[in-house]
Amino acid sequence: MIKTCFIASAGFGTRMGNLGKIIPKPLWPFFNLRLLDLQVAYAKMLGCNNIYINSHHCHDEMLVWAKDKDVVLLHEPDILGSGGCIHNLKKHIDDEVIFIINSDQFYFFDFEQIQNDVERMLSANAIAHLYAIEVDKDASYNETKVIDGKLTSISPHDADRNYLTYSGVGILDLRKIPLVEGESSFFKTVADYNNKTVHMSLPKNPVFLDLGTLDKYIDVISDLEKLPAVVKKFVASIEELEGTDFRSTSIMDWLGVRFDFDSRIITYKEKDYSF
Template identity: 80%
Template sequence: MIKTCFIASAGFGTRMGNLGKIIPKPLWPFFNLRLLDLQVAYAKMLGCEKIYINSHHCHEEMQNWAQGKDVVLLHEPTILGSGGCIHNLKKYVDDEIIFIINSDQFYFFDFSQINEDIKRMLEDDAIAHLYAIKVDHDATYNETKVIDGKLSSIAPHEGTSSYLTYSGVGILDLSKVPQLEGESSFFKTVADFKNKNVHMSLPKEPIFLDLGTLDKYIDVISELEKLPTVIKKFVAAIEELDGVDFKSTSTMEWAGVTFNFDTNTISYEGKDYSF
């Protein structure tokens, strides 16, 4: 299996409301851990031994979190974008096939297929194998069209049917990624499907959990009992969360953050924030 994982974590936190300006989204609590704690556990579950995480917004808080953890934090004083962060990673890791994930999403599927996907990548000289999700026709994501297992186009969706979009999870052959400086886009300088082979597939019976916006985050934590079984098992297997109760209450306190679903407020360090 893959031994190295990169967790994209260098956003601005703007989709998390005013509190997102103070707590970087990767460090929002999930039970009494942080989202990044769960992502590190997820990467290790996949067999990854080396974990790299980029940072920009609230970097000092990210540094404090990383103290004593078996991860490498790659600070971006100027944000490098979805492509630039991968090019920057090449300064530390090269000639490896790595797993890439986002800090605010979880994707569960039959991971035994990853080795087959790597085999097809190597046979076809592909730079990446990306995993898609199916979304409703009125979703606001770009549509990724796949022909014969290869990504062929990305464009705004038109029509009334569900469609595929990129999940943010994939396998990447760093040896095929050029060394570039500065900000760039993932699909222009890394998974450049117009000039390189980029594989994409929709896994069988996938489970996707998105906590990337304040609304989605609140929807999840306010109804923990509705979490898919596979995610409950994953969370319950994390040592620090042994015996966790998957039940939401009107008021919950996680890692110094209080959520009040009666008043629709989040309290942190003596201040209230509405949601």
């Protein structure tokens, strides 16, 4: 039922240290591929053959990556924010229910429930169905509060318990989202839960893989044996990675980038960056 996926990829890479200023985070390596290669494979696994990706930071590098890919790159000369990128997408496609994901995170759960979530969203005339993750009580994310399956508020977390926050993964009905020009926030102009019905749920048995910061990225790729089984199965199914054995190593090389995990040094174009 969902044939289009939007991959949010226009951040500045600031959470990846100095190297994030040079290589856009979506193009950071994973084996002999880039994170975006995995995201495109993930979107196709979900049944989405129309894939849109926004870009801003290091757009030229993104163009080089996209030139032989079956994707549509939407350049933002001025960054449009988490809401503006969706409105910019509406200028290209505005009559569909779409799936949205972030370029540096993967969320695995029973995807068969997506169809039920779409049907429930449409029958309730909701504008979105968003997927939550449960995070530790000491995490610094905003807390999303859900009542009867509907998102009711977003606020800083202030209780001594684990809580739910938005994962960045969800379903949007573009037909119900009024077009807004310029930069805007996702929860003000897209999933406007104060004025529209926005569904949110925590999937059953979820597995969330976050590579969004330098520390998290290093933790994942420096010990690939620790990847959850569902992630290993997904990565091994990608054609370009056939035969991947997930062995750990202290030094890894990808397309001109060398990571030395013992020395905690990244070498790129003969320059060293500590992590």
